Amino acid sequence: MAWNSARTLILAVAAILPIAHTLGLSSLQDLQVRQTVGATNWTAFGCYTDNGGARTLSGSSYTSPTAMTVESCVNFCSTGSNSYIYAGIEYAQECYCDNFIRNGATSVTSSQCNMPCTGNAAEFCGAGNLLDIYYSGGQPPPAPIIVPSVGNWTSLGCYNDSTARALAYGAPVTEGMTVEGCTSACYTAGYPLAGLEYSTQCFCGLVLDNGSGPTPASDCDMTCAGNATEYCGGPNRLNIYNYTELVPTTPGGGGGGGGGGGGGTTTVSPVTSGLPGTWGYTACYVDNANGRVIGNEYDNSNMTVENCIANCIGENFTVAAIEYSTQCFCGDYLINGAALAPAGDCSMGCEGNSTEACGGPNRLSVYSSTGNVTILPIPAPQNTSLPGQWSYQGCYAEPATGVHVLPYELDWTTNNTIDACLNQCAAFGYPAAGLEYGEQCFCGDITDVAGNGGFLAPETDCNMPCSGDPIHICGAGDRLSMYYWNGTMNVWHMPENIGHYEFLIGGLIVPLIATVGINNKVTFLEKWGTSEYDNSTGAYELDLTLVDNYRLAWREMHVKTDVFCSGSIILPDKGGRQINVGGWSLESTFGVRLYTPDGSAGVNGTNDWEENVNELTLQRGRWYPTAMMMSNGSILVVGGETGSNASPQPNLEILPKPPGGDTVITLDYLQRTDPNNLYPFLMVLPSGRIFIGYYNEARILDPITFDTVTVLPNIPGEVNNFLAGRTYPMEGTAVLFPQYAPYTDPIQILICGGSTPGAAIAVDNCVSIVPEAENATWTLERMPSKRVMPCMVTLPDGTYMIMNGAQQGVAGFGLATEPNLSALLYDPLQPVGQRVSILNTTIVDRLYHSEATLLTDGRVLISGSDPQTYYPNGSYVYPEEMRIEFNIMETDWEYNGQYTITVNLFQGTTSTMRISLVAASSSTHGNVMSGGRILFPEFACSGNTCTITAPPNAYVSPPGWSQLFILDGPTPSHSLWVRIGGDPAQLGNWPDFPDFTLPGV
Helix, strand or coil: CCCCCCCCEEEEEECCCCCCCCCCCECCCCCECCCECCCCCCEEEEEEECCCCCCCCCCCEEECCCCCCHHHHHHHHHCCCCCCCEEEEECCCEEEEECCCCCCCCEECHHHCCCECCCCCCEECCECCEEEEEECCCCCCCCCECCCEECCEEEEEEEECCCCCCCCEECCCCCCCCHHHHHHHHHHHCCCEEEEECCCEEEEECCCCCCCCEECHHHCCCEECCEEEEECCECCEEEEEEECCCCCCCCCCCCCCCCCCCCCCCCCECCCCCCCCCCEEEEEEECCCCCCCCCCECCCCCCCHHHHHHHHHHCCCCEEEEECCCEEEEECCECCCCCECCHHHCCCEECCEEEEECCECCEEEEEECCCCCCECCCCECCCCCCCCCEEEEEEEECCCCCCCCCCEEEECCCCCCHHHHHHHHHHCCCCEEEEECCCEEEEECHHHHHHCCCEECCHHHCCCEECCEEEEECCECCEEEEEEECCCCCCEECCCCCCEEEEEEECCCCCCEEEECCCCCEEEECCCCCCCCCCCCEEEEECHHHCCCHHHHEEEEECCCCCCCCEEEECCCCCCCEEEECCCCHHHHHEEEEECCCCECCECCCCCCECCCCCCECCCCCECCEEEECCCCCEEEECCECCCCCCECCEEEEECCCCCCCCCEECHHHHHHCCCCECCEEEECCCCCEEEEECCEEEEECCCCCCEEEECCCCCCECCECCCECCECCCCEEEECCEECCCCCCCCEEEECCECCCCCECCCEEEEECCCCCCCCCEEEECCCCCECCEEEECCCCCEEEECCEEEECCCCCCEEEECCEEEEECCCCCCCCCEEEEEECCCCCCCCEEEEECCCCCEEEEECCCCCCCCECCCCCCCCCCCEEEECCCEECCCCEEEEEEECCCCCHHHCEEEEEECCEEECCEECCCCCEEECCEEEECCEEEEECCCCCCCCCCEEEEEEEECCCCECCCEEEEECCCCCCHHHCCCCCCCCCCCC
16 A cells, blocks of 8 residues: 555535534644744744845845844844844844845745744744744834936936946046036036946936936935935946036037037038928927927937938838937927927037037927927826726825835836726726836736835826826836726625635545546546655545545555546546546556446445556547547547647547547647647537637637637736736636526636746636627636636536635746635626635645545545645534435436436425536646536426426537535535436447456446
8 A cells, every 4th residue: 555654635625514614723833933032122023025136135144054043133133233123034044134125025924934943943934935024113214215306407217327338428526426416517517418327426428328228216226325315326227317408518529519520610500401202390499398308219320310300201200300419209299398499509410410400408400291390288197087987196106125016017118098007907907007107007906005115205206208198197217197996896705604624634645636436436646657655556546434544545546657647537438437548758648547436435446447558548648638528428638748848739639539540630729829728628618619728819619620610819818918828837727607407598618817927927817708609708807816726616506616726836846836825716696896705714735736626515625736844633523514415216317308306405495495417527737627517407396306307418518427416505415426418429338448347338
């Protein structure tokens, strides 16, 4: 037997019983989090995330491999030259100090900081990438700021620099560096641009050279050597300031104060003839008095008026403007209330022709193809005519820590508008929206604003026009034009009954696939051959009636090849066999394995998994395939890869294999979307057609030719990333909505969770669609938290329980963090946006390779993921209950047949009773291979005898086994198994080989 001391923890969850109670779970952990530190004022502040590349506490630090304690770290951070208000301990031996919590660190549950201190094993000292933080109660010193203006100098923000300088002139500053000192030095030297870098350096120039452009304000994070309350750039970063009037002198260069290299007697004038078409000179205009008056810059070291106009014509613009002798700007209008300047102010000769006037410092020589120039007013906040229920809140400041007030950022460099931003945030369920730096849109929750340190700033701080709407303001550098949704956008219910978790039994393995058999026992398959346990046999069966006796509850079974990341379903034959296909590598990827459940409650079966790769295999090797029972009783197997992280297997095949040669059909869309389409979602629709969902796409297939009938709209992703995926490895989960007799309503499909490429931010929404509706569209509903690798279980009352997974990462070993410990209930009968209820939480992390399975008594069995450090202990007693009881004589149903049951109700009457049929399924990697199909059939009762009408056809209910539940309100009976539609493909007589037992049809 494959007994091992390292066991998985298997929980049963009662989510729907009216008398459920939350159990008090205790921990085996005896260590303590210090709430106070000695006789000091320091107190525990919480467990926070950390990142070696961007520390949460970035002040002084030290490491002590043998003597670290909470007291020693607090003492280090609060005495001598150190005077910090936060102290944090990590990895049992590292101490960090700071006055601010930086870099987006977030609070997590205190139990995650669980490493004992190296100097005192009775205390916690954080964990890997987690800090136990202590707080002195003091106030931090004033945070440094980017000085917004000095006299006529205004901040343009933070810009990048390099060895090829953005500003060519290095200005001497005799005293300690300050913003005031640098701008004064550049003014004296006759330059309109000043830049401060690396705390001590000052540079001046006429233009920004060598490709310098804006960077996030947080990049300029070094304080001035002469004033620590001001920022003076950073490494290769410049805080740039612009003089908005004329400087008293112009630096050398000739040409009447400009380029061209000529002497002072050169005549400089606008070009009034020889221009293309209807182009002509308009006037000299002031730039930067209230910000740039025209965008779309095209610089040229050999600039002429003709060159600039040609650029603008090529980009289909009607206005051209030249500045500083080398800068060309194009547009269709001037913005920011552009004002006329004296003609003589535009006196700098063009670099390519010193006789042509090319503007001046903050002056533009403007040309137009229409004869007139439209001037848009100085932008103002948009506080009327807003979409939906949005209202303007004012100008808000980002915190000095560099953490964004709202977490989701969209960058629209040319088309940012307030309406577009607000509509995008609302579409994804976010009631707070902020616009920053003209081109950025941020979405989040209203609670994020205060939680991340945002605060109301002077209205004048927000002064940058929107990139797509120049008459309205979209924040500024580190300033947000903030909008809130006036009303409740998401209704997440908090029911009185939130269910409870109970410890069921210790596991033998980390299971990958869990399946409830028609013998009411649960089979578990694991990655045999690559198991964590040397003596594992790869397969086990759990008798739920024996869970109080660990050694009797488990039956050892066997597989012959590695089922790692395979797919399973239950067959419609008389034996209710379970079939498993695919696997890890080599011959296991071709594997076809069959098991006929036997035995009964309390009595061991003797059947085992049957497999022979010399007799029965797939036509293609598959790792991460999906299997589905088709309406004709055949088995559809789709997708996967040729082996672990190998080349794609972008095709489908049928079992039993049709006669003839190779019958595999290639699917080009699986080739194109590999590797983000593994374990695709497959479901039979009431029309008989097949829904397939893969990566962020979906389509409807013909059930005979498998040609595409309809390409559905792409599946929505995250608010700021439409490339988010829903199938492995950006793993979400999917089910069918309930179907009610007479089954005439169009079917809907629900998909929840997923993740994004790159940053791997988990998705916090569910989407649903009526796939066969004309012009079908997705409906998005936000969940209370992010979730990748979720599991979703169909409950007997037609609701769905969502649990397990993580809030960051993707599926795979060690590729996800921040476990999601909460459970949700999704009720499709509630209005859109009000369908989610928040259930109880668990103490057990369930990430990669976890499963959730509906048991015959209505509980949900949760298993899998990595073994845990902390286990609940004590005695757990399932609450006493009075369940509805029923019996049935006929369990082999024909379509549209009528079948009689006798019920025994302990509460209520048959007039309030409900009956549901939950299709047999197998759970792996969040994929419910049956689509979580649930039907509510027609029935009529006389006394305690009820007649149920079976589903009408194989499109509504593909042939197979279902759990029949009777509900007297919220409480389900124990289910009984019925077979619907027989075995039309005669799978019970397949495969006809000596090594396989045939149960018959």
